[in-house]
Each structure stands twice: as structure tokens, then as C-alpha cells.
Amino acid sequence: MQDRQIIGLIATFVAVAELGSFKRAAEVIGRSPSAVTTQINQLEELLGVRLLVRTTRNVRLSSAGEQFLGRGRRLLNETERLIRDFRGQGDKLAGKVELSVSPTIAVSLVPKVLHLLSDEHPDVKITLYEGLRDDVLNSVERGAVDFGIGPYADVPQSLSFERIFEQLFHLILPEKHPIARRGFATPADLHGLDLLCASTGATARAVLEEIARDAGLTVIPRYETLQYPTLYALVAGGLGATVMPVVDPNFLAASRLVAVPFQGRKVSRTIGIISRRGEPITAVSQLFIRAIQETALRYRDHFQLSV
Template sequence: MPLNPETFSPAFFRRLETFIAVAETLSFRRAAEMIGRSQPAVTSQINQLEDALGVKLLVRSTRQVRLTTAGAELLERGRRLLAESERLVRDIHAQAGLLTGQVVVSFSPTIAMSLAPKVLATFESEHPGIRVLLREELAPQMLEAILNGSVDVGIGPYQPTTDKLAFNPIFDQEFSLVIREDHPLAIRGHARIRDLANINLLCSSVGTTAREVLENAAKAEGITIMPKYEALQYPTLFALAAAGFGGTVMPAVNTNILSAMGLCAVPFRGKCLVRPIGIITRRDEALAPGPQAFVRLLLLTAEQESQHLAGQG
């Protein structure tokens, strides 16, 4: 028997939803309460569904309601049909969310330099309709921005101090001694933590994660850090090192930039200095399609570039 063209109209799905409620409760009254419709309306929709399908779905008496064989099959397959329909709508909405929109991402400075360009180049190509706003922030600003919703996601070494934020590690960022190419340690090709006691140290400011990494490593060796100069941003530290004021312990960021400044990144031997880099998001809050796609690409890029990122940050 050919199907009525109206069989799969929106009304059909409403009737199917009503039938599933009755079939699961085996009660017209409880089903009506559950879906917020009157009992006569529920009865009418079941009758209309049975007429459309041409079979009895329920056997009703004054004492009980039970499923027919056709009703039991419709219950099983109808559940799957509704679930798949809901999934389809969600997927279509998600795709629509990837056509236009905006993603606001906060990077820590060294990650902005090393990872951001690689991710942005691919993301712009794959999602040209989505505008990406890039922010470069230190811990207090980044964490506050994520908390108040002005930023979708953060990427950096900053461990949240509140359980409202989640930190998902993606790789370890290694530190080097960044120093002039003509320095004896650069010529030797490696450094040890104890060597830091014999050079003028250019340090990131107290309170930064880079300073914390350095302080912890020095403390383990019994060395007291006495900076010659301190600066908040790594480009300033590199400029001071290039001017011959000393060396700085930082992620190398970009060896081409260092080489252009007459600097080199000397690796530490014996004990590596590392810090975890992760994705920071609001806990228990799902990302919108645009930010979610950006994070997926970020994770893929970090995996592909893991060796480079770990060594050069």
C-alpha cells in the first residue's frame, strides 16, 4: 500500500512523540501529564497515528493499556527515529555555526608567537566566514577574561585558581638559556642549571610562570636568583640579551628571530626545564561550534608540531 504523502509530516512526528509517551507509561493519563497535553488530545493523536499507519498500536481496556506487536516495533524504531532526527537537526545547526560567527582566543605571549600563526592559517582557510579575534595576555588577564565570557578559550601555561575553569594539558614547553652566539656557553653548546650562578641573569617578572620555572630549578640546585634586569615580556629580555647584558631562561619561541638578533638557544643538560601548556575553558560549559572547531584544529596542530613546540615554544 503506497504511503500517504502526509505520513511523515510534522504532525506525524508530534503523534509519534505522543505514542512513545503512552507506550512507555502504558497510561493515557500519565502520558498526557508528561508531555503537557490534555488526555482527549492524546487519545485523538493516537487514533490519528493508527489511521495513518493502518494498524492498531495499542489495545485499550478500562483497566489497562498494552502494546500490539506493531506497537512494540514502532516504539523501538520510533525512539531511534526521533533520536536520529534530533541529532540531524543539531548537526545542521552546528554546520551553520561554522559558516559565520566569531571566535575570541587568548594566547600567552610565547604561544602566540609559536603556535597561533600555524593554527590561524589553516582555520582561516577552512572557515573563511568566521572571524578570529586574537588576544595576547598574561595569567590574571587571561583567566579573568575566560571567566567573564569575553574570551571563548585560552591557551597557555596558566593553571586556574578556581574550579570554574578547566586546564587540559596539550604539550610540555621546554626552556633554554637564550644568550649571545659568542658567549662561552653558546660555543660549548649546552648549559647546566649551576651555570646560571656565573652569568648575569635577565629574568621575567616575579609572578610569571617563566620566573616560577626558573626559581624552582635554581632552588633545587641551591642557587639564589639575583637578576641583573627584569622585564615582563620576552622580546624585551631577548633585546637585553642581544645587547650583551646577560642571558635569559625562556622558551626559544623562534630560532630565526634569535639568529637575527645574534642570539642562540642553549639547551640544558642534566635537567630539563619545562612547563605544561594547556587549553583553558569554562568548566562544564560546552563550546559553541566555532570555538570548538578552533580547539580541534589547535589540538591537531599541536600534535603535528609537538617536537618543534616543545623545543621552541
């Protein structure tokens, strides 16, 4: 059996598995139900395992089918991207990049990267999905995006994490606060502050809790929220202080806030590229990755990054 025939069998299996019905899959891919059944039988015979369990009422995946579905999806997605990126392009670099990125990177570095690429490579199309840890890792793992960017180094076995820079954390305070006038902070300063925190499970919260532990403190937040703009707004409203990266220096200045560094220690988290282990990165994806590395280096002082 030729490779392209095998790809067709896999595509039919993925359609049946996702739709849960031979009939609905046949309607979607434009074949008869009997042809779909024949293709599934051929795939199972080729593999020597049962992928689908059929009953009179429904179709469900076997344990082997569940494993095959994930890898089959990734194969089809990568095949589609490969053809899309190179069809008719000749020597001109073009194509599409789809990526999932953490919020603080999405609003700081990514706009500058997009501006750079739109000028130098107008034929490269970029689709951006913003998400927290589970969203980013799941979308990369199932092949919904080409890669991810974020502070999520503890990836599952199927993924890899490659560092690109460190995102430094500061104590965010109103500009007239005594600690702000002093010009530096210590972990002990957290004891006397109303803390505004990222929600439990967020990497920013883990950074804050590590600082507090070093000072023998327990974090008892006054308010918790997921997004950094809300934390900044609460600080600007006089409700306390937070420990976060310098995501938007202009927003800080406009809100009369300052980012105070911690004295004698580097408080940071590692930002990296999250990709599927063993799967090559496409040329257009490599272009984006190089662009974000160059942008981080160029704007390291502006966003307080350690490259």
C-alpha cells in the same frame, strides 16, 4: 513564565547592575524606567531573593546579586554566541571564536593556526586577546571570551585546565658564549651569569627560580621585564642571559642567539586550554582547539615543544 521571558529579565538585570542606574539601563535597552523596575521586581520574585539594593541616590548589588550577575553575564554571552554561530549557517561550519592567549603562544603557534583556519574555514572569524595570567583567567571566568590558552594550570574553581603540550625552556645566550659552544647547560651555570628575568609572578620566572633552587642558588636578576622580546633584545645587546622558551627561532638566529638545552633534565611548563567548568565548548571553538593541537604537533621541533 517562558524561558525567553526569563532571559529578558536577566538581560535587564545585567544592564541595571552594570550601569548602576534604572534610568540609564532603560535608555540603553529602549524601555521605560517603570518597565525596567517591573522586570527587576519580577526576577526577584521569581528567584525569591533581593538582587539590588535601592536607595534615593544609587543602586548597588546585594550579595546574591553579585553572584547572580556573574552567572547571568555568562548565560547571556553564551546565548549570544550560540545564536551567532548557528544562525543561517545550515551545514556550513561558521561562526566566531573569541579567545585570550598568553604572549609566547600568541606569537609562535597562533599565527600558523590562523593561517590554517583562514584557508580551510574562511567563514570562521577569530578575535584574539593577548594577556598575562590575570587577564586570561578573568576574561574566561566572566564570559568575555570563549576560552583561553596559556601556562596557567592553577585556575579558580569555576574554571578547568586541560593540557595540550609542554613548552620547553632553554638557556638563551649569544652564539659565541662558552656555554653555547659547549652545547648544553646545567643549573650550576646560572651562578656565573648576569640573569635577565621575567618579572616576579610570571610563570617563566617561576620556572627559572625552580632551576636555581635545585642548584642551591637564589635568583638575583640584573634586569627584569614582562615581555620575551625585551629579554631576547637584552641578551642580544650583551647584557646577560635568560631562561625562556624558544618562542621565535628566526628572531634568535637573526640576533645571533642560541637556545641551549639543560643537560639531564626537562625544564618546561604546561600549556593548556582554560574554559568555564561545566560549560560546553562550541563547535567553532573546538575547531580552533583541534587546529592548535595539530599545529603544536607539526611544529614541535621548531618551537621545542613536548606534545
